[in-house]
Amino acid sequence: MRIFTIGETTYDILFRESVPVAAHSGGSAYNSSISLGRCGLPVSLISTFGTDSIGDLSYKFLTENGVNCQLIKRFEGKSRIALAFFDRDNNAKYSFYPASQDVFPEYPMPQENDILLLGSSFALRDNGRDELINFLRQAKEKGCITIYDPNARQCLTENPELLQKISQNIGLATIVKGSDEDFRNIFGAENCDEALSGIIKEGNNILVYTKGGSGAEFVSSKFRFHTNAKPVKVVSTIGAGDNFSAGLVFGLYQILSTNKKIDDLTSNLWEEIMNYGTHFASAVCGSSDNYIPLEDAKLLRSDNILSE
Numbered sequence: 001m002r003i004f005t006i007g008e009t010t011y012d013i014l015f016r017e018s019v020p021v022a023a024h025s026g027g028s029a030y031n032s033s034i035s036l037g038r039c040g041l042p043v044s045l046i047s048t049f050g051t052d053s054i055g056d057l058s059y060k061f062l063t064e065n066g067v068n069c070q071l072i073k074r075f076e077g078k079s080r081i082a083l084a085f086f087d088r089d090n091n092a093k094y095s096f097y098p099a100s101q102d103v104f105p106e107y108p109m110p111q112e113n114d115i116l117l118l119g120s121s122f123a124l125r126d127n128g129r130d131e132l133i134n135f136l137r138q139a140k141e142k143g144c145i146t147i148y149d150p151n152a153r154q155c156l157t158e159n160p161e162l163l164q165k166i167s168q169n170i171g172l173a174t175i176v177k178g179s180d181e182d183f184r185n186i187f188g189a190e191n192c193d194e195a196l197s198g199i200i201k202e203g204n205n206i207l208v209y210t211k212g213g214s215g216a217e218f219v220s221s222k223f224r225f226h227t228n229a230k231p232v233k234v235v236s237t238i239g240a241g242d243n244f245s246a247g248l249v250f251g252l253y254q255i256l257s258t259n260k261k262i263d264d265l266t267s268n269l270w271e272e273i274m275n276y277g278t279h280f281a282s283a284v285c286g287s288s289d290n291y292i293p294l295e296d297a298k299l300l301r302s303d304n305i306l307s308e
Helices: 028-038 053-064 129-142 160-172 180-187 192-201 240-256 267-285 294-303
Strands: 003-006 010-016 019-026 043-046 048-050 073-075 080-086 092-097 115-119 145-149 175-179 207-210 216-219 224-227
Touching (some): 003 028, 019 053, 028 043, 028 053, 028 115, 028 267, 115 129, 129 145, 129 160, 145 160, 145 240, 175 180, 180 207, 192 216, 207 267, 224 267, 240 267
Parallel strands (some): 003 043, 010 080, 048 073, 175 207
Antiparallel strands (some): 080 092, 207 216, 216 224
């Protein structure tokens, strides 16, 4: 069983009260891959970034944290940068500066039981769209598990082109995971039921609906339950959603590695998977980094099936 996280790589520079206070590599898929690599899982990042110094830093950090980099395409030029400005509640607003080249990666041949994690603006790009969709279709035919997190940062109800791409991604995914804000921006949904109605129309029926400190909802054709958020003193919310997704991948990997199939998962097993999501998210919120701390990863590795 292999894990692939698919998305852009960004170098984040963090500001508090207009003063830069930290900088590190990030991006939705990147953040998830670092956390999963720290936990000892066989994760590969599918991404692109430049041959500049920032790209070198990003590459080095991936290898140091156990992430397979063979599917990363590097190009001559500057890597993507994001400036993150924190408010008093430690929530961040972003300004993005694109890479000097718009290239797309090469995708592997999917195998049965692969787990794919896809999201953010990378999943909506025009360049490489055909290649991405072809890969997702092959993955679905092979029986892979694809988790799609749209990570919609702005209202899209009046943007039919982007909505069409999101709808297509939802239809090719196994699980749709997103925040209440994401689904409000995509469907105008004000609650979990309205979000569920939106994804069902696109041919999907497994929804993970996160609500920040209010916890998360899991809904499928078989089960529905609420998972409480874990109490934590919030240092930064950057990477919280990415790591909730990483927690879902971690839980799925743990359980499906015992030769279970996703259709066989009971409500109790789904609750276990969701609890990994909240654990990963809370660990990141209590940290200044975009990924779970090494101490948390060490504890999770002790329970990892790879160590048995």
